[in-house]
Amino acid sequence: MSKEVIIVGGGLAGISAALEALECGMRPIVLEKSHSLGGRARSLYARDVKAPIDHGQHLLSASYHHTLQLLQKLGTLSLIAFQKRLFIHFIFPEGQSIAFRAYNIPPPFHFLLPLLVRPEISWKEKLGLIQNGLRIFQQKPPQRASLTVEDWIRPPRPHSTLKMILWQPLSLAVLNTPMEEASARLLRNAFRMGFLSSNKRSGLGFPQKDLSQIFGEPARKYILKHGGSVYIRTQIRRLIIENDRVKAVVGPQGKVFETPALVLALPPDALQPLLKPHADRLADVWNALQVFRFSPIVTINIWTQRPIEHPLPIAFVDSPFHWLVHLPWVFHRTGFQGYAVVSSAASRLAACSAEAIMEQLRNVFQRCLGLDLDRDLHLKQYKIIKEKRATIIQTPRADSVRPRSRTRISNLVLAGDWIQTHFPATIESAVISGKMAIRSLRC
Ligand SMILES: Cc1cc2nc3c(=O)[nH]c(=O)nc-3n(C[C@H](O)[C@H](O)[C@H](O)COP(=O)(O)OP(=O)(O)OC[C@H]3O[C@@H](n4cnc5c(N)ncnc54)[C@H](O)[C@@H]3O)c2cc1C
Known part of the structure; x- marks a missing residue:
């Protein structure tokens, strides 16, 4: 195994980055603040x-x-x-x-038909559903990125059945954001990937x-077994950046971890204090961090x-x-x-x-x-x-400023569910972001 990579944050983005690093022949060293891996998807x-x-x-x-x-x-x-x-x-x-x-028939009808037969749903809504469903299924070019789900579907009545059983619950479940504020682009992407893609994958x-038995604990064992390292109760407090390269990160009691490559797999609020001293150099990421709520x-x-x-x-x-x-x-x-x-x-x-x-x-x-x-x-x-x-909160504005993994510092990359993966900030986005981060290091 050649190059080492330090991964700060042992949530699903960090775990995914560690597994991808192993896949690429790198040695991951995961530094995690809490007492176990898994981040928000763990148990206590x-x-x-x-x-x-x-x-x-x-x-x-x-x-x-x-x-x-x-x-x-x-x-x-x-x-x-x-x-x-x-x-x-x-x-x-x-x-x-x-x-x-969902019916056992080809997509997208497996999803649309069970809704189209419901007497509670008006004909006008059914027509809108067919139009939107087919548009998403056929992967028509995205509509304006600034659209909210509410703008997109324009419910005929404030309490329309389809709004109540489809659009609002989906916006809340997938985007954790009410449809009046939620990004239509992200919901479309989730729809295309999920419910509409295949009846088997819906x-x-x-x-x-x-959750710790499903993600965190097996991941820790996997990383150790394959030659990586995991340090828990290790909160990183500072980055050392010299000549436009990350040299090291600083943990508890001033312990310095030198590294040739760094993945910061942290949510925006945990990333902010680490990037503050480097806000000028990483202005694009820093400015994006100010937008998220x-x-x-x-x-x-x-x-x-x-x-x-x-x-x-x-x-x-x-x-x-x-x-x-x-x-x-x-x-x-x-x-x-x-x-x-x-x-x-x-x-x-x-x-x-x-x-x-x-x-x-x-x-x-x-x-x-x-x-x-x-x-x-x-x-x-x-x-x-x-x-x-x-x-x-996954508004069109927040979606538009999600940064990419690669930063202006060549050996520093970002991961986390909020990185621009084109999917809502979920487990899947976190896992994709971890892979993207390692690939951005060009292993
Ligand atoms: C209540 C709840 C329900 C959810 N439900 C779903 C769902 O049903 N389906 C779904 O797909 N998604 C769901 N999610 C979202 C999902 O949990 C997250 O998208 C995903 O876990 C994010 O992973 P992450 O690695 O990006 O971030 P995190 O899980 O936040 O991982 C970041 C890690 O970094 C560590 N850390 C922070 N600061 C430092 C530091 N300075 N030094 C070292 N380590 C540090 C943290 O302790 C944490 O372990 C839910 C989230 C919550 C909170």
């Missing part, structure tokens, strides 16, 4: 409930081509249960429901174990004695909560049923107390599912995880 051990809890509920898509490759390498692909065909059970505030299941993937996700983990009998996953329509999914491993660890309720773009909910959030959840369960959390499900425990900076 919750002492009070004596079980791991994911940092936030994560769903994958069968179309996450690069992530699936990474999982295959780590030997953990079988820990994600993929739907054979996309299924989502939409439930409206008064309890009416739509069970959406399904959602549900982790069957806690963050959007929270709130995940409520509940443990119940009785199971929820409704088909899952549930997407709550027009509700402060968006998804309800089953956590199968909780039962093996605790003997209770585990569920996660997710709220995206959740600034209002994130500002509420735990009691206020649980009161709203009880109301939604009662109204939408006809279930009393205590009487019917025998709620045993709950744990609320508020991730205030879950992702960047």
